[in-house]
Structure formats: C-alpha cells, structure tokens
Amino acid sequence: MQAFLFGITSLAVWRITHLLAKEDGPWDMIFKLRKQLGQGFWGSLLDCFYCLSIWVALPFAWGEGSTVKEKLLWWLALSGAACLLEKVTNRFEKET
Secondary structure: OHHHHHHHHHHHHHHHHHHHHHOOOHHHHHHHHHHHHOOOHHHHHHHOHHHHHHHHHHHHHHHHOOOHHHHHHHHHHHHHHHHHHHHHHHHHHHHO
8 A cells, every 4th residue: 555655646746746847737827937937946946857856745745754754755755756757758758
C-alpha cells in the first residue's frame, strides 16, 4: 500500500510541477501567472522544473510523513521521482 501511495503521489507532484513550469493551463491562466511574475525570484522558480518540484513536493511530503525524518525523506523522494518522470517524458517527446 505504501508503494502505491508513493507512486500516485509522485505522479501528482509531477503533474502539478509540469503544469506550472511548462504548460499554459486552462484559459492561459498559468501563462498569465508566469508573465505577471516576470523575471524575479517567483518567475524564475516557475521556469525551472527541478527547482519547482522541490516546492510542489513539500506539502505532499508534509501530509504523508509522520516524523520529521519521514517528512524529509518523502520530500526528497517525491521531488526526485518527479524529476525522473520529467526526464523520461522529455526523452519520449524528443523521439516523436
């Protein structure tokens, strides 16, 4: 059960991170958000999938771990899984 939970949570972290970093979103809402944030700290954060995945994973990890150590492990593992998924999906996009 724990592996299943990790798997679906990893997919959720990847999906949200991908939406914020690489997609325009419905009615171009995400595009407008990125444009409004500009080139400052927050705008730059949305430009980097790997940086953003750390922050997207944080609330998921906070909800899953029961101790501080577990929360830290979930945090890093979820971000890492999202990064791996991004590399795999980028590879498939380049091949097609």
